[in-house]
Amino acid sequence: MATLQQLLHDRLAAAFASVAGEPVDPSLRRSQHADFQADAALGLARRLRGNPRQIAADVVGRTRWDDLCAAVEVSGPGFINLTLADDALGALLGAANADDRLGVPLAAEPETVVVDYSAPNVAKEMHVGHLRSTVIGDSVVRLLEWLGHRVIRANHLGDWGTPFGMLIEHLLDLGGAEAAHELSLGDLNTFYQAARAKFDSDEDFKTRARNRVVALQGGDEQTVRLWRLLVQESEKYFLSVYDRLDVRLTGADFFGESAYNDMLPQVLAELDRLGLLRESDGARVVFPAGFTNREGEPLPLIVRKRDGGFGYPATDLAAIRHRLHTLHATRLLYVVGLPQRQHFEMVYEVAREAGWLRPPARAEHVGFGSVLGPDGKVFRTRAGATVKLIDLVDEAVARAAALIEEKNPDLDATERAELARTVGIGAVKYADLSNDRTRDYVFDWDRMLSLEGNTAPYLQYARARIESIFRRGATAPDRSRRTVTVAAPAEHALALHLLAFPEIVAETAESLDLHQLTGYLFRLATLFTSFYEQCPVLRAEDDVRASRLVLCDLTARTLARGLDLLGIGAPRRM
RNA sequence: GCGCCCGUAGCUCAGCGGAUAGAGCAGGGGACUUCUAAUCCCAAGGCCGCAGGUUCGAAUCCUGCCGGGCGCACCA
Structure with a gap:
């Protein structure tokens, strides 16, 4: 299934090639002046010793457009502006509607x-x-x-190296049972710091630790057994953090x-x-x-x-x-x-x-910058200690719970708790992923949990509102519908954006800049809410209603899928 | 000293060769007897760090400065 952008690109490329007599990248992009613009005529003008506007006009005249575009015009110094035909958008939406993958192809050559x-x-x-x-x-x-x-x-x-000498000696000092208890509580800082303190202050301990490293490297049975205990308890703890974070890592993924x-x-x-x-x-x-x-x-x-x-x-x-x-x-x-x-x-x-x-x-x-506190320095607790990941998660969930309690007190306790988890964790992840990976970013609870702006809750809310339409209308999405009527400007804009999902996914998979995907989803949510304000769905009749329901469903599916790719849940109600 | 990253609206950030530089937040003005107002709409807000250069065209590419962060042999 060709994407909208591919269709336009291929047709433009053919037209440009026939004018230029050689392959030309049409330089197709989204435009503020139309739906898309192709800029290649400007660069071509000098090589062909021609007028860019004339070249653009030749390109436009070289092929038919009426099956895809409502308007194709040469503008400014030689831009080709393309406005998509609503019928064409409708047909493409119909195809996407029937596709579980929303038009996103599987990798041609899986790696x-x-x-x-x-x-x-x-x-x-x-x-x-x-x-x-x-x-x-x-x-x-x-x-x-x-x-x-x-x-x-x-x-x-990190399950090997010189620190294990002191850790194992400390484990022996504590006794296996007590150590296992401390570790299973996730009180790893106390354990590590106690070992460290003894190592730094106690010469005898230091010597034992060093000998212990040698024993470990030499494969001494007793030492290896103790080392395994440390690793196992830590892995258990890490898995509990991953579970809380709703991250896919499992015990099978530890490659120490x-x-x-x-x-x-x-x-x-x-x-x-x-x-x-x-x-x-x-x-x-x-x-x-x-x-x-x-x-x-x-x-x-x-x-x-x-x-x-x-x-x-x-x-x-x-x-x-x-x-x-x-x-x-x-x-x-x-x-x-x-x-x-x-x-x-x-x-x-x-x-x-x-x-x-x-x-x-x-x-x-795939490098990334640091998480900064409100003061612009590396994020720490007020006391200056590093922030435990699990504490961060707990606070996110607690803050989300308070918010939900305030905004929607009708939800029952079980649903509210589940929702708080999805919203709280989603907010933290989204705040991270929506920033350019390579830059530092400022960690700000109020901003990430806001329902306004480029946040996870805003996207989740958009999804929940759509589900609410289907509930209210007592109707299910019709995935068999292959034609969608697009007419209102808000529908046109939403349709165009929905059809760009495959490109965004492909680009993100290449660049691994997840903020490209978050930006796309945020824009999708704003376009949807705009559509939601302007275009009644359930009160529309027949074909319009059915078409708008498809737009709603496609938006919900795209939001949910996009959020899922980010590791964020999309509740049906909030 | 060398290398890498970063200086864009009051704040947090997109944009990284194409038309008048975009969002969100904050601040200003509007819109709820109507599908969740946890929302939407409108206006305002910028020597894109500075200076050269390349180009038909530069926030974007190149060079040099200024300012900030990080790294540069036996810790990971």
């Missing part, structure tokens, strides 16, 4: 995509820093899965750093065999091309530390190799904060130099 995201650390609390990675990663996963790709969720759990331990020596050996490995200050490193340090000298990626241990660069190399060679992924996504950009660029470069990362496979750092 295997690994999405690396969330990545909390064992025995450490999840905090706002994990919010963006988790929320953005979850949306990326939903989007790519819906498009038919094979998506592997890789939760790169330790999972790559056995591969590290192989990675080292292979890099050596490929001649990429260098000895530097006792460490075994690779110098990827194009990176320099403070002094302008080549910057190394340390594969094996001077002390013989492997650090996170080694793990990342093992992971990228595994994802390419064993999982056969062609798209590797790393949803990790922007400060780690250079590190990942270095890992990718090494992977390219080693011949592991080759087209069509590519790796993308």
